[in-house]
Structure formats: C-alpha cells, structure tokens
Amino acid sequence: xxxxxxxxxxxxxxxxxxxxxxxxxxxxxxxxxxxxxxxxxxxxxxxxxxxxxxxxxxxxxxxxxxxxxxxxxxxxxxxxxxxxxxxxxxxxxxxxxxxxxxxxxxxxxxxxxxxxxxxxxxxxxxxxxxxxxxxxxxxxxxxxxxxxxxxxxxxxxxxxxxxxxxxxxxxxxxxxxxxxxxxxxxxxxxxxxxxxxxxxxxxxxxxxxxxxxxxxxxxxxxxxxxxxxxxxxxxxxxxxxxxxxxxxxxxxxxxxxxxxxxxxxxxxxxxxxxxxxxxxxxxxxxxxxxxxxxxxxxxxxxxxxxxxxxxxxxxxxxxxxxxxxxxxxxxxx
Amino acid sequence: xxxxxxxxxxxxxxxxxxxxxxxxxxxxxxxxxxxxxxxxxxxxxxxxxxxxxxxxxxxxxxxxxxxxxxxxxxxxxxxxxxxxxxxxxxxxxxxxxxxxxxxxxxxxxxxxxxxxxxxxxxxxxxxxxxxxxxxxxxxxxxxxxxxxxxxxxxxxxxxxxxxxxxxxxxxxxxxxxxxxxxxxxxxxxxxxxxxxxxxxxxxxxxxxxxxxxxxxxxxxxxxxxxxxxxxxxxxxxxxxxxxxxxxxxxxxxxxxxxxxxxxxxxxxxxxxxxxxxxxxxxxxxxxxxxx
Numbered sequence: 001x002x003x004x005x006x007x008x009x010x011x012x013x014x015x016x017x018x019x020x021x022x023x024x025x026x027x028x029x030x031x032x033x034x035x036x037x038x039x040x041x042x043x044x045x046x047x048x049x050x051x052x053x054x055x056x057x058x059x060x061x062x063x064x065x066x067x068x069x070x071x072x073x074x075x076x077x078x079x080x081x082x083x084x085x086x087x088x089x090x091x092x093x094x095x096x097x098x099x100x101x102x103x104x105x106x107x108x109x110x111x112x113x114x115x116x117x118x119x120x121x122x123x124x125x126x127x128x129x130x131x132x133x134x135x136x137x138x139x140x141x142x143x144x145x146x147x148x149x150x151x152x153x154x155x156x157x158x159x160x161x162x163x164x165x166x167x168x169x170x171x172x173x174x175x176x177x178x179x180x181x182x183x184x185x186x187x188x189x190x191x192x193x194x195x196x197x198x199x200x201x202x203x204x205x206x207x208x209x210x211x212x213x214x215x216x217x218x219x220x221x222x223x224x225x226x227x228x229x230x231x232x233x234x235x236x237x238x239x240x241x242x243x244x245x246x247x248x249x250x251x252x253x254x255x256x257x258x259x260x261x262x263x264x265x266x267x268x269x270x271x272x273x274x275x276x277x278x279x280x281x282x283x284x285x286x287x288x289x290x291x292x293x294x295x296x297x298x299x300x301x302x303x304x305x306x307x308x309x310x311x312x313x314x315x316x317x318x319x320x321x322x323x324x325x326x327x328x329x330x331x332x333x
Numbered sequence: 334x335x336x337x338x339x340x341x342x343x344x345x346x347x348x349x350x351x352x353x354x355x356x357x358x359x360x361x362x363x364x365x366x367x368x369x370x371x372x373x374x375x376x377x378x379x380x381x382x383x384x385x386x387x388x389x390x391x392x393x394x395x396x397x398x399x400x401x402x403x404x405x406x407x408x409x410x411x412x413x414x415x416x417x418x419x420x421x422x423x424x425x426x427x428x429x430x431x432x433x434x435x436x437x438x439x440x441x442x443x444x445x446x447x448x449x450x451x452x453x454x455x456x457x458x459x460x461x462x463x464x465x466x467x468x469x470x471x472x473x474x475x476x477x478x479x480x481x482x483x484x485x486x487x488x489x490x491x492x493x494x495x496x497x498x499x500x501x502x503x504x505x506x507x508x509x510x511x512x513x514x515x516x517x518x519x520x521x522x523x524x525x526x527x528x529x530x531x532x533x534x535x536x537x538x539x540x541x542x543x544x545x546x547x548x549x550x551x552x553x554x555x556x557x558x559x560x561x562x563x564x565x566x567x568x569x570x571x572x573x574x575x576x577x578x579x580x581x582x583x584x585x586x587x588x589x590x591x592x593x594x595x596x597x598x599x600x601x602x603x604x605x606x607x608x609x610x611x612x613x614x615x616x617x618x619x620x621x622x623x624x
Contacts (some may be wrong), residue, residue: 060429107608110612117429118607119611121559122559122563122608126601126605129597129601129604133597133598237555242436246436246440254426254427291448297436301420302420305423306425
C-alpha cells in the first residue's frame, strides 16, 4: 500500500498546513483556540503512534492509554516524589513508556489478531486500577496536581507542534526504511513474512517501541500542560485508548497523514458541538458532542473503510460527479 | 470459614448473571467470529428500558424482561443487518473493521442514553431490593437469588432452543463451519442477524435482572463488556457451556478478590485471570474439556 506517492502528488497541501500550524498562534490571539490546537496536536501524536502499531503493523491496540498514562505519571511523580520539575518527564516519559512497551510486547505478541487487542484492553484496565489503588505511590483517585510553568499558551503550543512534527516525521522516515516494509509485510501476512525471514516478534516490538515512546511523550506533555492528572483520565479506556483508535479510523488507518487529520476533526467537531456551534444553536446541542463523533465514526467505517485520507479519491469523485456511483464496494444493500 | 462461604455464595449468585452475559457474547463470537464490543452497552440500554418502565409505568423489573428482551432483540437485529453485515463486503486494511464498528455502536448507544437521561446515577427501588433470608448464618440476598433462578431458567430455555429447534441447529452449524452450513442451504446472513439479536436479548435479560440490585448510569456498559470478554475467553470462544463455567468462575473470583484482597481491586482480579487465560490457556476451558 504505497502511501508515499500521495505525498509527492500534492506536497503543497501539507507544506501549507504545516506553515499554517507554525504561524497559527501568532495569527490567532485567543487562548481558547490555542488550547484547542494544542489538544489536537497532542492527539496527532497519540493517533499517529497508534497508527504505526495498528495501521501499519496490523497489531490493533486497545491499550494506548497505558503508554499515555505511564508517560504522564512519570512526569507527575518527578514532582510529587522527587520535588523536581515535571519537565524531566519530557525526557524520561518517553523512555519509561518504551520500557513498559517492551514488557507488554513480550506478554502480548504471542497473541494474534483479536486476542492481542483483548490482552491490551486487559493490561490497560490493570494499569488504571493499580494507579487508582496504589495510593502511597500515585495518590490514587486524588490525582497529581502541579503548577504550570508558563502562563502563556504559546510555549506549550510550539512544544506540542514540535512533538507532532517529530512524531509524524519519524514515522514517515521509518516507513520509508526497510523497517516500514517489514511492518507492512507483517500486517499483510504474518506467516508469509516469517517465511521470508522477518522476525515478526522483533519487528512488532520495534513498532510498539516507537509507538509507546511517542505516546509516552504525549502523556508527559499532557501532565505539564494540564497540570493535573488522575487515573480515570490518563488511563481511561474510553477517552484515551478508544479515542486513539477512532482518531486513526476517521483519518485513515495505514496512512501517514490520516491520524493527523482525524485528530483535528475529532477535536474541532467535538468542540463545535460542545460550544453549541459557538452559541448559534440552543444549549442542549452541546450535550451531544461525543454522540456526533460516534455517529461520524459509524458513518466512516460503514462508507469510507479507509478513512478520510485513505478514501480521499472517493470523496473527490463524489464532489466532481455527484451522480456517479462512488465505488462498487459501498453500493451494496 | 463463614466469611469464605458467604463470599462463595455471593460469587456463585453473581456468576449466574455473568453467565447470561457471557453466553450472549459467546454466541455472537462463535457465529460471526467477532468480538462484540457493544455488549455491555446493549445491556445498559435494556437497563434503561427497565428503568423507564419501572419509574413511569410502575412495572416490576422482572416483568419488564418480557419487554426489554424483545426490544433489544430488534435493536440487535438492526445493528447486525444494517451496520455489521454490510462491512463484510467492504475491503479495508484492518480485518477488525466489524469489531471497530461495534466500538462505534457502543459509544453511540452510551451517548444517546447520556443525552436522554443525563449522567446521573439511577436505581430502581423495589420492596424486595434489600430483603435477605438466612440459611444458617449465611445470608442470601433475595433479588440475587431470584435473578440467579431466572438466569438458570433462561439458560435452560436457550439450550433447548439451540439443541432442538431448526434455527438453533442452524446457529450451531454456522458456528462450527460457515462454508459447510452455507452448502447445506442455511441462510448465513439471516443466522448472523438472529444470533446478534439473541445475544443482545440475553444481555438485556442480565441487565434487567441486575437492575434491582445495582445502580445505573450511561457508561455502565464498558465494564460489563470487559467482563463478558473475560467470561468468553475463560470458557473458550463460542462455547456456551464454557461461558456458564466462566461466568461462575469470574463471579467467585471477584467475590473472593473483594473479600480477601481489596474491594477496589475487584475488577483487576478479573483482568488478571483474563491475561493468564489468554497467555497460558488460549483456547479457554473448552480446550480442557472439549465441550
């Protein structure tokens, strides 16, 4: 599935959007919008990391909250336990989460397909419950509260943007290397890949290590930015693990830019509804912000199996020839 | 000693209800080979139906089984027919597309309920909610015992249905070998739709039975979906007998965990068992007994 040629075809769209993101906080003088974009950029990191492991290597993870939470707690515990700055977490959140990733890979990669997915759910829930109950270490349900370093959103914005670019860039580079081809080979047919001499355990672990590293960094960033975490938030199955999957699906599984697009759609769509279209429609609409996102997910899975980016040609086709049948695969029923 | 017996009794009674959730999940898994990540959410919908019937129409929760189960059957049929089956024809990168769809369905169900009923905790008060009777020094919670009894009765009916009726036999045939079943003239699409409906209505039954002893909020489904997996994995995918055993084992393990380890870690016990089973006994109990 060559996704790299897409990149050559319309590089300007990507260049322009990156340029826009770089200039955004200077153009828009509103902490509210900056905050939204910071959260969206954080989701770009989580979604892209998930996509490397699940979309490219085929190991559907339902447990990315583990890495996010471990990263966040690494940063938080530096403050509560060692009275040091939580920024150490930006250095160590990634590596610690990577180590956790190695252990989880060692446990879970002996399982395949849906069993792998289930095992990651189980481990995620165990992490959450341990964090909730190991009060002497994690403060339990009270969570960890620190003091933000910067008043302004701008430093956080550029940190998040740097993280997102580093993450997407690394993944794009990895996918052009031999590793990337091994990952895709494992996704397409693990036994055939093994037969060709690719150690599936080794490359699945490498994929998981990169994925957990960046998710951990995103977690450490979240700790520093939000200044408050508790197990229900950072180890949440529904709000982190599953959201990571949905971000990937909406944008397009197995595409480099898919999760980035998905993250922005997710954050902006939910926020549009949460704010009742910025006050234009009645208040009760705001109650439906997750619901709308869920409906979008169902719609995308049903009609655009490869997500917005993966099925972009199909969407364009609809645009240019409204009457044309978009593809035989969706004409059923 | 008394503490132990009390924990075991509570565990087995709860296990009966868990078994009912697990059987629904395992049927779906057996026939469609997918994990139904909306299972707990379907149960939650049934609980809300029961809640509304009890709150606004004064209907006894046990009586509303007769309404909740058929309603969920219809919801299940619609989900399978219009959301899950069409995906079989779509070509996508990840084979888990149907599973991801159930995630979306579960999310939408939860959010619809949150939209309608808000996120408050609700419960149905009945005159017998906290009634208990004693055998020796062991106390039996009355609604739990009734729920256990109904769960057993429903399970027996289900076995009769699966073993003796045409549709039941077709379901088992499809679960064993889909291609062969197709060749024998079984309409596999219809069977998958039936199975999902059946699974959903079993989830509905367990939800309704739980309501008098439990409380209700929109995101209650998630934990129960997880429990349903654990049961299914423990029993072996697609094995109904396994699901019963798995349900009881889970109930007892949770109860013992809550009594002897820590209340808050009750759910971790389940997850821990789950991991052990996944790693050391991937086929579940089915592999040991060949049932």
